[in-house]
């Protein structure tokens with residue numbers, strides 16, 4: 001039977017949303033989360049769906065569908081990325097928005113959670129068209145975004161260039177005030193971005209991994225790791241791990257799978273991927289056709305930095321590593337997690353492992369609002385400090401309450417939100 005690829009994609013985004021909801025319900029029930037907090041948290045505060053027309057290079061008009069899901073703003077302004085991808089769906093964005101609320105709470109940031117996106121493939125459009133799409137989406141969002149209300153950032157399919165266009169559009173339309181720069185984060189440094197933002201998520205994942213290794217008495221030097229996804233998160237995680245003496249032995253992305261026990265040079269591969277948009281062709285002699293060879297490759301650590309639900313009930317049993325680090329959001333389905341944990345493999349969950357991005361986004365927002373500029377060392381030091389603190393909070397809850405690191409992270413994040421809700425009350 002032929003499988004329609006769009007059905008597979010729909011199933012994986014459905015799995016992400018269902019997985020986030022299931023994990024929320026399971027932990028809310030375990031910790032006996034206050035009933036009103038439970039009810040409020042179970043749905044986003046607002047779901048914006050916008051159709052907007054954009055002029056194409058050939059003079060025709062295409063109607064695009066954009067989303068912005070504002071999950072919760074108890075702790076501060078809504079915060080979360082903008083994903084431009086043909087797989088974007090309401091369910092996917094809702095799941096990711098809830099993860100953002102939990103992530104910001106776990107990181108103890110004065111920010112809430114949101115996510116947005118447009119259902120289209122930027123690779124199939126010229127940069128002029130992409131610019132008009134990003135600007136027109138910003139116009140359509142209107143004052144639903146602002147530096148003190150909802151602050152987008154890059155995600156899959158967007159980058160600093162898109163954030164620069166969004167900030168410029170907002171500035172010209174609504175504000176023309178100095179603090180307008182803070183309406184989005186992840187901008188280029190020239191336009192008010194922060195040093196260290198591009199590497200923050202990948203480095204953050206490695207700071208967690210290094211704490212885990214230290215706690216388990218494993219020196220990083222000489223260890224082997226594999227990475228799925230070699231974009232922003234995956235490449236920076238690989239570079240940092242390599243700096244710490246570990247060896248990259250397997251990589252998989254949407255173009256190929258590469259296995260080389262002698263080691264794959266991360267910096268050279270990152271440079272290659274920037275030019276070629278994929279790992280295919282980098283070391284053709286080490287390319288393999290069977291992706292299962294990636295899952296079965298024995299390593300000390302596996303970093304998942306591609307997309308949601310890539311580890312599922314079909315391949316979870318094949319994995320041979322000590323630790324999975326979730327650089328991506330929701331890469332391990334709930335069914336797969338059960339299989340992996342039973343094998344004694346631990347998981348550093350997404351809301352902890354990839355919080356580095358939103359932490360440095362917060363630093364960017366603070367710098368913009370105060371017209372300050374911090375250098376790369378300052379940002380990295382502050383990032384490490386925050387990540388290590390969050391890692392140990394989660395580890396403590398995990399040990400004290402006998403929970404997996406994922407459940408401990410959920411419980412810790414929900415406990416903070418519950419405390420604030422109970423102190424503030426629900427008005428009126």
Ligand code: NAD
Pocket residue numbers: 154155156157201228229230231232233234252253254255278305306307308310327328329354355357358
């Ligand atoms: P990116 O677009 O730079 O890279 C994505 C990578 O995934 C690419 O290497 C691509 O080839 C690979 N990929 C895509 N589809 C794949 C498939 N079907 N199989 C294997 N590989 C595939 O994106 P990114 O910014 O690195 O984000 C990766 C993940 O990390 C996403 O889940 C994103 O939500 C999450 N994340 C990113 C940040 C950030 O700061 N960039 C922060 C938090 C979480």
